Amino acid sequence: GAGVSQSPSNKVTEKGKDVELRCDPISGHTALYWYRQSLGQGLEFLIYFQGNSAPDKSGLPSDRFSAERTGGSVSTLTIQRTQQEDSAVYLCASSLAGSRLGFPGELFFGEGSRLTVL
């Protein structure tokens, strides 16, 4: 499809298990972002990629969270030893501009991956 694709759309897991969330950005978009949306909360920035590098990892909440991007395209967000407080909707967005234009321009969001940790 033409939009940002995320999988799985829903994931239920047990506390302590590892999970991987995948994001397939719009073709040609150089910048990729991960955000987390908890129930009743705003969007919390997690990490940003420009190409394959992540210049800003400041939003990752703990060392259980990691992300990578390969080939300047698909990104995977991994959460190890999940905890109940990790339950949220994880949103991925991509952008054509990134920092080259001095502001991110329009971010295109996927529909999110809803994670529930029991």
Place this chain on the structure above:
Amino acid sequence: GDSVTQMEGPVTLSEEAFLTINCTYTATGYPSLFWYVQYPGEGLQLLLKATKADDKGSNKGFEATYRKETTSFHLEKGSVQVSDSAVYFCALSDNAGNMLTFGGGTRLMVKP
């Protein structure tokens, strides 16, 4: 650090009513400002933006003016429709343009 504060919802209006959703921000320098909308069952999408002071962003009958003196970017629409029911997020970019900082979102419900 940068932050965005917007009015808590839900905001419930009748069709054709006037809408205002307040948004204020704290940032160093001169950020760009955005409103994003999330319709039920869909991803967030850009509604409008303004990149410098006194700019007015507009789209689909919605407007917002970048007010540096009051650090505000309030969203307005003169006559809402049922189809405008959604969650609205105010956001700003950092100076480097690397990311957006979002407010907590405001749910709008428009009744026929």
